[in-house]
Amino acid sequence: MTPPTVLVIDHEPDNSDVQKPSILVIDDEPDNFDVIEALLSNQDYRLQYAANGSDAITLLETFQPDLILLDVMMPGIDGIEVCQRIKAMSQWEATPIIMVTALTNKKDLAQCLNAGADDFISKPVNRLELTARVKSMLRIRRQYQQLADFNTRLEAMVQQRTAELQRMIFQDRLTGLPSRTSILQTLAENLNSGESSVAVVMLDCDQFKLVNGSFGHAVSNQLLIAIADRLQQHLSPGDVLARMGEDEFCFLLNRIRRKADLEPCIQDIFRSFNTPFIVANCEIFISVCIGAALGDDVDQRPEELLQDADTAMYQAKVRGKGSYQLFDRRMHQAVLARLTLENDLQRALEQQEFILYYQPIVNLQTLKVAGFEALVRWCHPERGMVSPGEFIPCMETTGLIVPVGIMVLKQACQQLYTWRQRGWTDLTMSVNLSVRQFASPTLLADIDYALAETKVNPAHLKLEITESAIMDKAEVAITLTEALRSRQIQISVDDFGTGYSSLGYLHRFPVDNLKIDRSFVNQIQVGNRKYHVVDTIVALSQQLGLSVIAEGIETTQQLEWLQRLGCEFGQGYLFSKPLSAAEIDAAFPLGLEAKYSHLATQPLGSMKGVQFKPGQSSQEGSQKSGRN
Numbered sequence: 001m002t003p004p005t006v007l008v009i010d011h012e013p014d015n016s017d018v019q020k021p022s023i024l025v026i027d028d029e030p031d032n033f034d035v036i037e038a039l040l041s042n043q044d045y046r047l048q049y050a051a052n053g054s055d056a057i058t059l060l061e062t063f064q065p066d067l068i069l070l071d072v073m074m075p076g077i078d079g080i081e082v083c084q085r086i087k088a089m090s091q092w093e094a095t096p097i098i099m100v101t102a103l104t105n106k107k108d109l110a111q112c113l114n115a116g117a118d119d120f121i122s123k124p125v126n127r128l129e130l131t132a133r134v135k136s137m138l139r140i141r142r143q144y145q146q147l148a149d150f151n152t153r154l155e156a157m158v159q160q161r162t163a164e165l166q167r168m169i170f171q172d173r174l175t176g177l178p179s180r181t182s183i184l185q186t187l188a189e190n191l192n193s194g195e196s197s198v199a200v201v202m203l204d205c206d207q208f209k210l211v212n213g214s215f216g217h218a219v220s221n222q223l224l225i226a227i228a229d230r231l232q233q234h235l236s237p238g239d240v241l242a243r244m245g246e247d248e249f250c251f252l253l254n255r256i257r258r259k260a261d262l263e264p265c266i267q268d269i270f271r272s273f274n275t276p277f278i279v280a281n282c283e284i285f286i287s288v289c290i291g292a293a294l295g296d297d298v299d300q301r302p303e304e305l306l307q308d309a310d311t312a313m314y315q316a317k318v319r320g321k322g323s324y325q326l327f328d329r330r331m332h333q334a335v336l337a338r339l340t341l342e343n344d345l346q347r348a349l350e351q352q353e354f355i356l357y358y359q360p361i362v363n364l365q366t367l368k369v370a371g372f373e374a375l376v377r378w379c380h381p382e383r384g385m386v387s388p389g390e391f392i393p394c395m396e397t398t399g400l401i402v403p404v405g406i407m408v409l410k411q412a413c414q415q416l417y418t419w420r421q422r423g424w425t426d427l428t429m430s431v432n433l434s435v436r437q438f439a440s441p442t443l444l445a446d447i448d449y450a451l452a453e454t455k456v457n458p459a460h461l462k463l464e465i466t467e468s469a470i471m472d473k474a475e476v477a478i479t480l481t482e483a484l485r486s487r488q489i490q491i492s493v494d495d496f497g498t499g500y501s502s503l504g505y506l507h508r509f510p511v512d513n514l515k516i517d518r519s520f521v522n523q524i525q526v527g528n529r530k531y532h533v534v535d536t537i538v539a540l541s542q543q544l545g546l547s548v549i550a551e552g553i554e555t556t557q558q559l560e561w562l563q564r565l566g567c568e569f570g571q572g573y574l575f576s577k578p579l580s581a582a583e584i585d586a587a588f589p590l591g592l593e594a595k596y597s598h599l600a601t602q603p604l605g606s607m608k609g610v611q612f613k614p615g616q617s618s619q620e621g622s623q624k625s626g627r628n
């Protein structure tokens with residue numbers, strides 16, 4: 001093969017030459033090239049000559065032309081063919097080609113354009129036309145290149161961002177562990193490949209919020225990294241450890257077929273939390289709850305398996321710190337039942353299916369009704385009356401207790417107003433307040449509104465807060481009780497004795513009444529432990545100026561003992577079960593006086609404790625011993 005006939009006009013291009021636009025002139029007549037060179041001599045271009053099409057094509061790579069001037073009439077491959085071939089190569093298709101031709105009829109020109117040419121110049125070449133067309137084509141070329149560069153940069157940026165997003169989706173930023181999405185994908189791959197001998201082990205730190213609250217975010221983050229490091233030591237080849245959420249991790253353990261294979265792994269994981277974590281010069285002990293599910297079902301979907309492990313972990317959490325639970329099919333039913341209950345409760349609120357029952361609270365000295373406790377009931381369309389033990393815990397987790405609590409308060413206040421208007425003027429109304437309601441930012445405003453709307457005197461309202469709720473949220477409880485007392489609302493500690501059984505904390509809480517839990521009252525017998533506990537509670541309460549209300553009095557004997565101990569108030573089936581407002585109206589046709597006087601075993605007012613003067617009202621009794 002003969003080497004291409006190349007006439008190099010310029011010296012070796014230096015860097016500044018490279019910047020100059022480069023023009024490849026293809027013409028079988030070197031003279032024509034000379035003419036073009038002369039015509040463009042006052043322009044700053046690099047020119048290159050090729051005597052025929054194949055030389056030109058060979059030159060493209062080395063010369064990298066920005067523009068091609070192409071003679072149409074050439075021996076061998078003519079210009080039309082050369083143009084077609086160049087434009088067919090993807091890397092040169094955008095390089096503008098100006099056909100230089102003596103042919104001027106429309107058909108010939110159309111042929112040039114069809115071959116891919118961008119423009120044409122007629123021979124003999126005129127300086128003005130040549131300069132103008134070359135400039136115009138180079139400008140278009142520049143703009144095209146700028147656009148192409150921009151596109152390339154944009155594409156690189158998109159690729160980089162996509163890679164970052166992929167990393168964010170598939171990797172946890174803090175610990176560098178795979179993410180939830182990543183573990184789902186791996187699990188799907190495992191299950192698709194027919195690998196069902198896999199266990200999903202979900203792990204959640206106990207009371208991590210406490211660490212966060214006490215040490216701050218920076219230390220908590222370091223702790224999470226340390227936990228991740230320690231957990232990674234349990235990985236065998238093929239296993240995966242992912243971070244699922246704040247303090248939640250998940251193992252995918254391979255080759256675990258049975259419960260017995262899994263248990264040693266779980267014990268190992270638990271053991272690794274026996275030693276404290278050293279973070280920011282602090283020793284932090286942390287425990288975890290673990291829930292696990294075995295991929296023993298061939299049809300199982302990855303989301304389901306993760307969900308099962310999650311459900312098991314939730315069960316473990318319910319059992320307490322450091323617990324472990326393996327998923328069991330029956331848990332599905334429990335979860336389903338719970339979801340159904342949540343939906344039903346939401347509907348019940350909308351359909352106004354919650355109603356109030358009222359249980360009399362009796363002055364044990366006068367045996368007159370001193371007030372009522374409002375107790376919510378769910379009037380279920382199919383199940384009939386459902387007691388609060390079945391639905392209040394669920395309402396507390398979903399937060400539904402907040403709107404229902406307000407509804408209860410309003411209804412109870414309305415009822416109190418009605419009864420007081422009727423002439424039962426000494427009556428108080430007790431309403432239970434759930435711990436979840438403490439967290440409601442509108443609680444005080446809601447209470448104020450309910451009182452104002454129902455025209456009830458705040459001093460006639462008693463709010464019952466359980467002892468465990470107070471201890472759970474001590475700081476909130478103090479602020480709340482202070483705010484309530486400043487409104488003259490009375491506070492009762494409900495289920496007293498079941499929580500921390502300590503009278504010590506009572507000076508910190510400005511409360512008015514203690515309600516001794518039913519478990520003490522129904523086992524009370526002269527001289528036994530419960531008897532002494534009740535005796536102590538009554539004696540100390542009197543010193544602190546608190547009233548005591550005994551819950552769950554069922555027998556006259558219990559009543560008698562409580563009277564002897566000087567317990568001021570009581571409620572229980574002995575007097576009455578909780579009743580609807582209409583039933584109360586029917587039960588007290590002659591008013592609240594004298595309803596229970598038949599239960600008196602001793603002359604009224606002669607017992608230990610509060611000195612009762614016949615004729616004194618229960619309200620006066622309550623005020624005497626209250627701390628207000």
Ligand code: C2E
Binds near residue numbers: 359553
């Ligand atoms: P609690 O506030 O301690 O209410 C006393 C519970 O003991 C009531 O159960 C009452 O029916 C029952 N009781 C009263 N006397 C006797 C008796 O002599 N023997 C027996 N065995 N039981 C007696 P109830 O109505 O099922 O309520 C259970 C709990 O549900 C209440 O305990 C209270 O903590 C909660 N609750 C009820 N209504 C509401 C409410 O409107 N809001 C909130 N947050 N909790 C409520």
Ligand code: MG
Binds near residue numbers: 373432464494
């Ligand atoms: Mg109560």
Ligand code: MG
Binds near residue numbers: 551
């Ligand atoms: Mg109670």
